[in-house]
Amino acid sequence: MEDLLEVGQIVNSYGIKGFVKVVPLVDNNSQFEKFKTLYLQTNKHLRELHVEIVKFSKGLVLLKFKEIETIEQAKDLKNCYLKAKRNDIKLEDGAHFIVDLIGLDVYTQDGKFLGILKEVLQPGANDVYIVENEYKNQILLPVIPDVVKAIDLENHKVIVNLIKGLI
DSSP states (O other): OEEEEEEEEEEEEEEEEEEEEEOOOSSSSGGGGGSSSSEEEEEEEEEEEEEEEEEEEETTOOOOOOOOSSSHHHTTTTEEEEEGGGGGOOOOOOOOOOOHHTOOEEEESSSSSEEEEEEEOOOOOSSSSEEEEEEOOOOEEEETTTTTTETTTTEEEEEEOTTTOOO
């Protein structure tokens, strides 16, 4: 399992004091208030940054890092990703990291193998799993209680109920 997970992407600078605008990649933006340290991914390098100030604006997170003091320094971070330690990210009960779900085997409740979970879409109301079989055919499964019955990370599988009209 990966120890560092992406939590946001810097999309621009903000103001003249080194703030950056971040598109959050977490379910709950308030998570950023708990982060003390984030890791900036630039090409192949990771840089540790210490969070000084967190603000919110129009679905974005505005961050000020101790190490970034000018607008020029902030502009240099545009398009970079921010990562956090897995242990610093709090999940709601029953939630999972997407990175842990990719590659799981997907079975029906009666044991029929459907394929491998290849991608998780997040279009709005609920996530959608893209499951691909050995013939490269894809099945789209809504992540709702009537469909996704169990996620078993230890045994590397997802159990689903194919409700009528789903496929």
